[in-house]
Amino acid sequence: QKEVEQxxxxxxxxxxxxxxxxxxxxxxxxxxxxxxxxxxxxxxELIMSIYSNGDKEDGRFTAQLNKASxxxxxxxxxxxxxxxxxxxxxxxxxxxxxxQLTFGKGTKLSVIP
Amino acid sequence: xxxxxxxxxYLVTQMGNDKSIKCEQNLGHDTMYWYKQDSKKFLxxxxxxxxxxxxxxxxxxxxxxxxxxDKAHLNLHINSLELGDSAVYFCASSQIAGRRSYxxxxxxxxxxxxx
Numbered sequence: 001q002k003e004v005e006q007x008x009x010x011x012x013x014x015x016x017x018x019x020x021x022x023x024x025x026x027x028x029x030x031x032x033x034x035x036x037x038x039x040x041x042x043x044x045e046l047i048m049s050i051y052s053n054g055d056k057e058d059g060r061f062t063a064q065l066n067k068a069s070x071x072x073x074x075x076x077x078x079x080x081x082x083x084x085x086x087x088x089x090x091x092x093x094x095x096x097x098x099x100q101l102t103f104g105k106g107t108k109l110s111v112i113p
Numbered sequence: 114x115x116x117x118x119x120x121x122x123y124l125v126t127q128m129g130n131d132k133s134i135k136c137e138q139n140l141g142h143d144t145m146y147w148y149k150q151d152s153k154k155f156l157x158x159x160x161x162x163x164x165x166x167x168x169x170x171x172x173x174x175x176x177x178x179x180x181x182x183d184k185a186h187l188n189l190h191i192n193s194l195e196l197g198d199s200a201v202y203f204c205a206s207s208q209i210a211g212r213r214s215y216x217x218x219x220x221x222x223x224x225x226x227x228x
Contacts, residue, residue, distance in 0.1 A: 032215050043203055043219040044156065088156065092215050099144055099163065099209045101217060103156040 002027045004091050006104035014112050019076040021087050021107050026070070029094025033065055033072045034101065036088040044088055048074060079111045116140070117220035119204050125226045126194055134189045134223045136204030143210075145187035146217065147179060148203040156203070162187050163209060191225075199227045 003026040013019045021035075032051050036044035050056045050063040050072065062075040072091075076083055086108045090101040117138045126132055138145065144163040150156045160179045161168045167179065176192045191198060204220040 034216065038154075043222050046216055046218065049216050086154065090217075099207065099215055100146070100158050100161050100168065101215070102158070105153075105155050 004104040006107045009108040012110045019079045021074040023072045023089030025091045027093045030091045032092035034090040035074045038086045119220040138206040142206035142208045146205040150201045194227045
């Protein structure tokens with residue numbers, strides 16, 4: 001059973017701080033990693049994708065991947081109240097024809113003004 | 114607007130009924146998916162459909178059946194609805210080749226309530 005684990009939170013950070021969200025996965029051969037943001041009552045929205053070890057930055061967001069440790073994280077710099085949402089980690093497993101994603105249960109982030 | 118769309122947005126029905134949810138994407142993607150998100154907000158894959166290859170999550174009851182008239186549409190038909198089917202159902206699509214491969218884009222969701 002391929003699993004993706006996230007701390008459910010809630011994670012509370014003050015406005016302007018760095019929010020750090022973490023995710024571990026069980027399938028060592030996993031190829032692609034994604035972070036989605038889901039506001040209450042809305043659909044998941046893709047905010048970052050990362051495919052190789054290291055850091056990938058996009059605006060205030062940085063995704064970090066360490067395949068040896070089976071760990072992927074999302075950093076949000078200068079957190080804003082509008083960043084308050086549930087963040088879902090998703091992993092694409094290994095194997096030909098495997099285009100399904102396995103989602104973690106999400107971490108609820110609350111940014112306090 | 115390029116997007117994934119679903120209809121209806123809300124669906125309230127009684128146990129035992131049969132219902133369908135429609136999904137359309139105009140992103141030119143070649144793969145479509147159905148997800149179920151339960152009351153605990155866990156997002157679980159139900160089906161993926163690519164070039165006529167259907168992958169079914171083993172935990173999905175056979176009362177659920179996807180139907181794809183063409184590459185841009187993947188509808189979900191549910192027979193004999195049960196109380197436990199109440200959830201939000203999301204359609205998504207992706208392209209499995211190219212620069213942004215496997216990135217999935219979600220529709221707005223259909224909130225199904227079975228009474």
